[in-house]
Amino acid sequence: MSLEALEGKTPPFTRGTFWRLMRYMADHKVRLAWALLLLGAATSADVAQPILIKVFLDRYLIPRHFPQTQLIELAVAYVLLFVLTAAFNVAQLLSFQQLALDIIQRLRVDLFDKIQQLALSFFDQTPVGVLVSRITNDTEAILDMFMTVLNTFVQNLTMLVGVIVAMFALDARLALYCLGLVPIIVLVMWLYQRMSNPVFHAARQRLSLLNAKLNESLQGMAVIQIMRQESRLRNEFETLNESYRKARYRNTQINGILLRPLMEVVYLLTLMLVLGYFGGHAIVHAAVNIGILYAFVSYLSRFFEPINNMLQRLNSFQQAMVSAQRVFQILDNPSRRPQPSSALTPQIVRGEVRFEDVSFSYDGRQEVLKHVSFTALPGQTVALVGHTGSGKSSTVNLLMRFYPLVQGRITIDGTDLAQFQEEELRQKMGLVLQDPFLFVGDVASNIRLGDVDISDAEIRAAAEFVQADTFIQRLPQGYHAPIGERGATLSTGQRQLLSFARTIVRNPVILVLDEATASVDTETEEAIQAALAKMRHGRTTIAVAHRLSTIQDADLILVLHHGEVVERGTHQELIARRGLYHSMYLLQQGHEHEASSVD
Numbered sequence: 001m002s003l004e005a006l007e008g009k010t011p012p013f014t015r016g017t018f019w020r021l022m023r024y025m026a027d028h029k030v031r032l033a034w035a036l037l038l039l040g041a042a043t044s045a046d047v048a049q050p051i052l053i054k055v056f057l058d059r060y061l062i063p064r065h066f067p068q069t070q071l072i073e074l075a076v077a078y079v080l081l082f083v084l085t086a087a088f089n090v091a092q093l094l095s096f097q098q099l100a101l102d103i104i105q106r107l108r109v110d111l112f113d114k115i116q117q118l119a120l121s122f123f124d125q126t127p128v129g130v131l132v133s134r135i136t137n138d139t140e141a142i143l144d145m146f147m148t149v150l151n152t153f154v155q156n157l158t159m160l161v162g163v164i165v166a167m168f169a170l171d172a173r174l175a176l177y178c179l180g181l182v183p184i185i186v187l188v189m190w191l192y193q194r195m196s197n198p199v200f201h202a203a204r205q206r207l208s209l210l211n212a213k214l215n216e217s218l219q220g221m222a223v224i225q226i227m228r229q230e231s232r233l234r235n236e237f238e239t240l241n242e243s244y245r246k247a248r249y250r251n252t253q254i255n256g257i258l259l260r261p262l263m264e265v266v267y268l269l270t271l272m273l274v275l276g277y278f279g280g281h282a283i284v285h286a287a288v289n290i291g292i293l294y295a296f297v298s299y300l301s302r303f304f305e306p307i308n309n310m311l312q313r314l315n316s317f318q319q320a321m322v323s324a325q326r327v328f329q330i331l332d333n334p335s336r337r338p339q340p341s342s343a344l345t346p347q348i349v350r351g352e353v354r355f356e357d358v359s360f361s362y363d364g365r366q367e368v369l370k371h372v373s374f375t376a377l378p379g380q381t382v383a384l385v386g387h388t389g390s391g392k393s394s395t396v397n398l399l400m401r402f403y404p405l406v407q408g409r410i411t412i413d414g415t416d417l418a419q420f421q422e423e424e425l426r427q428k429m430g431l432v433l434q435d436p437f438l439f440v441g442d443v444a445s446n447i448r449l450g451d452v453d454i455s456d457a458e459i460r461a462a463a464e465f466v467q468a469d470t471f472i473q474r475l476p477q478g479y480h481a482p483i484g485e486r487g488a489t490l491s492t493g494q495r496q497l498l499s500f501a502r503t504i505v506r507n508p509v510i511l512v513l514d515e516a517t518a519s520v521d522t523e524t525e526e527a528i529q530a531a532l533a534k535m536r537h538g539r540t541t542i543a544v545a546h547r548l549s550t551i552q553d554a555d556l557i558l559v560l561h562h563g564e565v566v567e568r569g570t571h572q573e574l575i576a577r578r579g580l581y582h583s584m585y586l587l588q589q590g591h592e593h594e595a596s597s598v599d
Contacts, residue, residue: 017324021142024103035095039155042088045081047162050298052078054170057294092155100146107327108139114331120402121362122335128219129212134330137207138323145320152313156306163303170292170299178300181270185307188262192314196254200322203247208326210240263311267304271297338404341418348420348428350378350413351509351540353399358408360398368394370563372408374556381541383551385581386560392544395560396514399542400431412510430508434515436499438487443472444479446487447502454505462505465534468497504535511535513543548585557581 025032056074060066115131167175217224217233224233353376360369369391376382384392397403398410401417410417417425438446447462448454459479463469471494475481487495503511513532529550535541545551552571559567559574559581567579574581 017321017328020328021145021324024106025099027106028099028102031095031099035092035099036154038088038092038095039158042085042092043155043158043162045085045088046159047166047302049078049081049085050295050302051166052081053298054292054295058292097147100143103146104139104143107142108135111135111139111327111330114333117336118333119335119337119404120397122333124362127212127216129215130208131330132215133208133211134326137211138204138326141204141316141319141323142327144316148313148316152309153317156309159302159306163299163306167296167299167303170295174296177273178270178303181266184266185263188266189311189314192254192311193318196251196314196318197322199247199251199254200318203244203251204319204322204326206240206244206247210237210244213237213240263304263308267300270300270304338401338418340421341416344419345421345424346413346415346419348412348424348509351428352376352378352411352413353382353510353540353542354411354414355395355399356409356411358395358398358405358410360394360403360405360407362394362403368563369398372560372563372565374558374565374568376540376542376556378540379538380555381536381543381551381553382556382558383543383545383554384558384560385545385548385551385584387584389562390560391563392560393514394563396431396512396542396544399512400429401425427506428509429512430503430506430510431512431514432496432499432503436487436495438483438490438495438498440483440485442477442480442482443475443498446483446498447505449502451506458505459501462501463497465504466497466500467530468494468501471497500535509539511539511541513541513545515544515546548581548588559584 052074056071060071060074112135115135164175164179167178213233213236217237224230355372355374358369358372359367361367368389372391372395374382384395386392398405399417401420401422405417412420439449444456444459447459456479460469463472463479472479472481483489487498490498543551543554548571551557554571557567557569557571557574558565559579561580567574567577567581569577575585
């Protein structure tokens with residue numbers, strides 16, 4: 001499936017998207033009211049300035065009357081209005097931006113929390129880069145809307161109202177003439193919205209795909225270099241980048257035609273109307289009120305500047321709305337990891353695991369498990385073996401309740417798996433994967449994983465139990481040695497030993513091992529096997545095994561083939577049966593013999 005298909009389509013814009021964003025302001029009503037109050041004060045001070053200039057022109061400059069006291073008072077009032085405008089604008093701008101930062105912080109937390117609640121099937125179908133783009137780029141575009149666009153729209157709408165009131169106070173008839181051009185402005189904004197919306201959708205989608213390709217390339221850099229895929233990946237990245245550039249350039253073209261240039265033409269036409277009006281007035285009455293003419297021209301500039309500002313911000317507004325739809329697409333995703341089917345709080349005490357006629361499909365079409373049934377008694381070790389794609393890991397996924405069970409039944413201590421609370425399952429069931437994941441931090445934090453109830457002594461005891469203490473003590477800072485991203489500074493075996501310590505420190509009742517020793521060397525495997533023998537004592541263990549030599553002492557071995565259990569028994573019983581297990585064992589023994597001969 002291509003990245004384009006995985007990215008999917010963003011639903012069309014609706015006004016509900018905007019109002020849904022506005023609901024994030026509900027918790028900040030007082031701060032919003034204060035910001036609007038400051039904005040109103042700034043606008044009032046700004047609108048009043050041309051009135052003072054009109055007074056100066058009509059009362060003092062034209063009649064050539066210059067009383068010193070009145071002129072000083074007028075100058076002081078003008079300077080005071082100018083200072084107040086600047087001060088109120090700074091205060092309201094800071095208020096709006098602080099409000100915007102708080103809102104986006106809440107939105108990002110909601111989005112991150114939602115992603116953590118999604119079912120694993122969602123991540124199976126969605127590239128990591130796409131999700132990263134939604135959390136970073138898309139929320140950043142929404143932040144820009146709250147910080148600048150919303151502020152600009154509110155500020156300029158307030159300014160427009162103030163200017164219109166002042167224009168009507170000066171000359172109601174001319175004000176009505178000027179307002180007659182408003183439908184043209186509305187038409188321009190409507191055309192811009194219709195033409196730019198598809199372009200913004202395309203640009204945001206291509207940016208998301210660009211991030212997905214970049215993330216995929218960086219994570220697979222070793223494979224890219226080993227397999228000499230640099231040229232192919234460069235061409236693919238260049239194609240995506242060129243597609244993104246074209247979408248952004250198309251956006252620039254639309255802005256260049258429909259935004260400021262067209263508004264400048266409308267402004268000049270309106271200015272001609274005002275000057276023609278006053279020119280006609282002078283011809284008829286042989287006199288023109290210069291103060292009113294100046295104030296009207298000044299207000300006209302103040303009338304169109306907010307409109308230009310809003311049109312310029314329509315670009316960011318459109319991007320924000322597209323980004324908001326993409327964010328809400330994640331927030332509204334119905335996919336959710338399996339939840340308890342009841343409010344009961346059963347406990348896992350003995351650890352008896354039972355699969356009863358379990359069938360499962362990831363896509364609803366092809367079954368990966370078919371009528372699987374087995375029982376793991378408390379303290380027993382049940383091993384799952386089989387070729388790649390036989391359903392071993394799928395069995396583990398269902399037992400850990402990573403995916404919902406549709407057909408069949410899984411019970412623990414006789415209680416349906418679906419009835420257990422998630423906290424109980426995660427506390428009493430320990431999972432060790434083939435590829436252990438380590439977080440940025442230090443050794444101790446990767447064993448503790450944020451559980452403050454786990455002491456340093458327990459961490460050390462767990463490390464000693466799995467024989468990880470030896471290499472930890474050799475690290476420069478021991479248990480406080482820093483670990484980089486994904487534990488890249490440690491060997492595969494060391495990372496696996498830390499994952500064992502992380503599991504055993506929680507003292508699980510049921511131990512699940514998904515090919516936990518497949519990636520380690522023979523010497524490390526021997527150390528881990530010794531630890532596993534102690535770990536399995538008194539615990540129910542479900543072990544997915546690649547190396548059959550590691551599960552010969554298992555109480556029950558299940559051989560899976562195309563999702564079905566085709567053989568079951570102990571190692572000796574299965575060898576004596578001379579079936580699939582016997583063939584796999586001989587094959588591995590031959591490979592190991594060949595490897596030792598080569599060594």
